[in-house]
Amino acid sequence: MADARLKQKLARGEFIVAPGVFDMISAMLAERVGFDAVYASGYWLTASYLGIPDAGIATYTDMLNRVSRVVEKSTAPVIADADTGFGGLLNVQHTVRGYEKAGVSAIQIEDQEFPKKCGHTPYRRVVPLEDMVAKVKVAVDSRQSENFLVIARTDARTGLGFDAAVQRGVAYAEAGADIVFVESLQSDDEMRRACAAIDKPLIANMSDGGKTPIRAAKQLAELGYSLAIFPAMAALAASAAMDAAMRNLKTSGTSVSPEVPLFSFDEFCGLVGFEDVWAFEEKWREVLQK
Known part of the structure; x- marks a missing residue:
């Protein structure tokens, strides 16, 4: 049975902030801080795990393996990126069932052509509306529990314009998506209008x-959103810190x-759980010392 907490929080009207996690360290830090949900981003998991761009190269197996590890390290609900569903309708069914079995709370599927690309980069194209509607219907039908949420994302804003993007969002909501994700909106006005037009929670x-202006949780709630992901923050912060440390070591010859x-x-050591190792060693010290 899928974790019901994310669905329950949305039903109660609680605004949800989910930081992006890209490896086990970021997942453990998010866990320690205590967020209501975390977001397993395809862009950042692909970058950290494979060292390649988010351009449809990572496979279902790559993503499932990484997402499964995030779920294991997080007691908070995990929202997980599944790109285009990794293929056609049968692939979408397989992906939904795999993610749900892994313990994910919400799966995100988008309407880009394959191979997909990061939502804030150029040269993205979307599939026909009816093709994505079919994917949404299959995704909803394939889940074992209604607590497992389906997020339908449209990337139509960049290539087809705002009205087409909203039209798709409405269609995906009518097809059964629990949450709608209109990517790359470019102003507060666009965000407000999208939220008003689509009768489902928006992320x-x-x-x-990226292309969308950064707003605080309170502002986003006022615009009409129900939840927000901050997919890049942790990875960009970690990259900046590591770059500064590496450059300092190169120039000064010391880590200090x-x-x-x-x-x-x-x-x-505390973050990764060494206290449990030391407690085990202490408990079984007499046996281990023989």
């Missing part, structure tokens, strides 16, 4: 450096610098 993509703050080693 805001607060991707740093007031300009490069480091996590304490003891704190990191």
Whole structure:
């Protein structure tokens, strides 16, 4: 049975903020802070796991393996990117069942042509509306529990314009999507109008450096959104910190610098769970010392 908490929070009208996690360290940090949900981003999981662009190269198996590990490290509901569903209608069914079995709480499927590309990069094209409507219907029909939510994303704004994107959002909602994701909206006015036109919860993509203006949770709620993902923040912060540390080491020959703050080693040991190892060693010390 899928985790019901995400669905319940949406039903109660609670605004949900989900940071993007891209590896086990970011997942554990998000867990420690205590978010209501986390977002497993295809862009950032692909970058951290395979070191390649989010351009439809990562496979279903790549993503499922990585998403499964995020689920294991998070007690919060996991919203997971599944690109285009990794193929046709049969692939969508297989993907939905695999993600649900892995413990994901919500799956995101988009209407780009294959191979897909990151939603804030050029050269994206979308499939015909009726093709994506069929995918949404198959996704909804394939889930085992209604607590497992289907997020339908449209990338039509960039190539076809705002009205076409909203038209698709309405169609995907009518096809049974639990949440609608209109990608790359370019102003507060567009965000407000999209939320007003689509009769389902909408998700805001607060991707740093993307086309959509970054707004705080309170502002997004006022615009009409029900939840927001911040997919890039943790990865960009980690990349900036590591780049600064590497450059400092290269120029100074040491890791010690007031300009490069480091996590304490003891704190990191706590983050990854070494206390459990030490407790085990203490409990079984007499046996282990024989």
